[in-house]
Amino acid sequence: MNIGIVCYPTFGGSGVVATELGKALGANGHRVHFITYNRPARLDFFSENLFYHEVTVSQYPLFDFTPYETALASKLVDVVRFEKLDLLHVHYAIPHASAAFLAKQILATFDIHIPVITTLHGTDITLVGKDKSFNPVVTFSINHSDGVTAVSQSLKEQTLSYFDIRQEIEVIPNFIDFTRFKNISREHFKKAIAPENEKIIAHTSNFREVKNTDDVVKIFHRIHKEIPSKLLMVGDGPERSNAEELCRQLSICQDVRFLGKQEAIEEILSVSDLFLMPSGSESFGLAALEAMACSVPVISTDTGGLPELNIDGKSGYLSAIGDVKSMAEKGIAILKDETILSQFKRNAHARAKQFDIKNILPLYESYYQKIIDKQIGDNL
Numbered sequence: 001m002n003i004g005i006v007c008y009p010t011f012g013g014s015g016v017v018a019t020e021l022g023k024a025l026g027a028n029g030h031r032v033h034f035i036t037y038n039r040p041a042r043l044d045f046f047s048e049n050l051f052y053h054e055v056t057v058s059q060y061p062l063f064d065f066t067p068y069e070t071a072l073a074s075k076l077v078d079v080v081r082f083e084k085l086d087l088l089h090v091h092y093a094i095p096h097a098s099a100a101f102l103a104k105q106i107l108a109t110f111d112i113h114i115p116v117i118t119t120l121h122g123t124d125i126t127l128v129g130k131d132k133s134f135n136p137v138v139t140f141s142i143n144h145s146d147g148v149t150a151v152s153q154s155l156k157e158q159t160l161s162y163f164d165i166r167q168e169i170e171v172i173p174n175f176i177d178f179t180r181f182k183n184i185s186r187e188h189f190k191k192a193i194a195p196e197n198e199k200i201i202a203h204t205s206n207f208r209e210v211k212n213t214d215d216v217v218k219i220f221h222r223i224h225k226e227i228p229s230k231l232l233m234v235g236d237g238p239e240r241s242n243a244e245e246l247c248r249q250l251s252i253c254q255d256v257r258f259l260g261k262q263e264a265i266e267e268i269l270s271v272s273d274l275f276l277m278p279s280g281s282e283s284f285g286l287a288a289l290e291a292m293a294c295s296v297p298v299i300s301t302d303t304g305g306l307p308e309l310n311i312d313g314k315s316g317y318l319s320a321i322g323d324v325k326s327m328a329e330k331g332i333a334i335l336k337d338e339t340i341l342s343q344f345k346r347n348a349h350a351r352a353k354q355f356d357i358k359n360i361l362p363l364y365e366s367y368y369q370k371i372i373d374k375q376i377g378d379n380l
Contacts, residue, residue, distance in 0.1 A: 001368060002031045004079055006072070006090040006100065009038040012206060013286045014121035017151070017174050018091040019043050024177070024361050026050045035079055037068065044263075053079050069095040069102075076103035080114055087368055088116045093124040094134060097141035115146035115375040117368070120169075122151070122283025122304070123210075125159050139163045147371040152305030155283040170367055173308070174284045175360035176352055181266050181293035183349070190271040193257070199229040199335050202272040202296065204265060204287045205279075207237025212301075214239070215278040215324055217246045217256070219299070222328030224252060227335050231256045232268055269294035273341065274331055277301070280321055285309050292316075292352035297344035299331045315351040316344065 003025060007018030019042035022032040026049035033051045034040055043052065057071040076099065079085065088103075090096035097118040104116055118141065125138075142148055142165055149170045150156040156169045194200055201220055205211040213233070220231040233243065233256065240258065247253045262268060269275070275291035277300040282288075284305040288298045292309075298316035300306045312318040317330035334344050 001025075001365075001372070002033075002084060002086045003368070004033045004035055004076070004083075004085045004088045006035050006076070006088065006096045007040060008092060009036045009040040009043075013174070013284070014092040014119075014124070015040055016042055016286065017121070018089075018119075020175070020177055020357070021089075021361075021364065023050065024357050025364075028361065028365075033079055033083055033085065035072070035075055041263075051083070069099045072096070072099040073102040073106070076100060077106050080107055080112060081110060085114060087372055088114055089119065089368075090116060091119045092121050093118060093138050093141060097145060098137050101141055101144050113375060113379050115371045117147040117149065117371055118142060118145040119172075120148065120150045120155055120159055120283075122155060122281070125155060125162060126281055126283065126304075135163065139165070143167050146375060147367060149367065151284040152308050154305040154308065158283075158304075172363050172367065173305075173355060173360065174286050174289060175355050175357040176289050176293045177357045178293060178353070181269070181290050181352075183295040184267065184270045186267055186271050189267065193232070193271065194230050196228060198255075199227055199273045200232060200271055201229055201274045201276060201331070202232045202234065202268060202291065203276045204234040204268075204290075205237070205277075207235050207239045207243070209239055210280045211237075211239065212278045212280055212322075213243040214246055215322065215327075216276050217243050217250065217252075218324045219276055219278060219328045219331065220256070221250045221252055222324065223331050223335065224255060226332050229255065229335070232272065233258045234260075234262050234265060234268055236260050265290060266294060269296055272296045274299065274335060275316075276327070276331070277306070278319075278321070278324070278327060279303065279306075282306050288316075289352055289355055292348040295345040295349040297334055297341075297348045299327050299334075309351075309355075311347075311351055314344075315348040 005022045008015040019040040026032045035053045037055045055075045057066045090100045100116045149172045203216045247256045275296045275298045277288050282304045298310045301321045302318040310316050319326040
């Protein structure tokens, strides 16, 4: 197949999943064209089957706001026509699904009928999409996609409850590439972080309010009182300064490191003993899956798709949003006994294996073919 993938090129979950999916499709013999405004962060190599098309936007002074959606639709028309794509797969509803719909209408004037699949990732539905100013466009774009997927059953149910959706939604979960995410011995790095063999606790996110980074610090503070430990805060965003200030107030700065955005996150996870995800909302929990693939048990909230991933009492524990005391107690229960910790690490890895990209990629390929065949049938 000759596939166009539209995504955000950033470190966010939707962009990561879209890029990793495209790379896997390319490795499996498909031609994949990434269409976005910057090279995706995870597109760290090119092969004969991977292509990148940059969306450029006019800086004409008439516009107070850059008309990216219009530029994207025009670029989609250009790439579909001249690369002869079989399918467009757009990740994150806003504005990609509506831009794809516009492009599809324009392409029809050239007698080109290309199917569009929209994948819903989370905040495009649960936060941004619920905004009244976006609701009609999101609803229309989903209903006029040829195929729609969601990354968890929870997100599917939320979508159906928030919007008047008449389209079938297929649940295809996020995935992990075990050729990259695996526990790798990094003893020199671990010794540098924890010279006294302290336990290493990790958190990765974009430090937005919904990630509850202050709760990460509060949970660690409670664990730290009971178990010698270090906290690695990976990522960056608007809530970082608040988290740093809280560390100062709690006098734990010497045992907390803010590492900023990191490319080789798997190396950090490989030296970690516990992963904290106290989010207020998670459609799936990709960062938790990455940790589990590296044999790191997860303490998370029980929101959204997290219970579909993190099995309570097996791969980690679930607690209510904001229940810092419970999350700390469960973290201590895992860390205080090496036998228990080892078992949770094995369980986390085993659970993550179920989301191996080798298991999920065929689901996407099958769904692509189903939508392409339906499009062909509709045009006969």
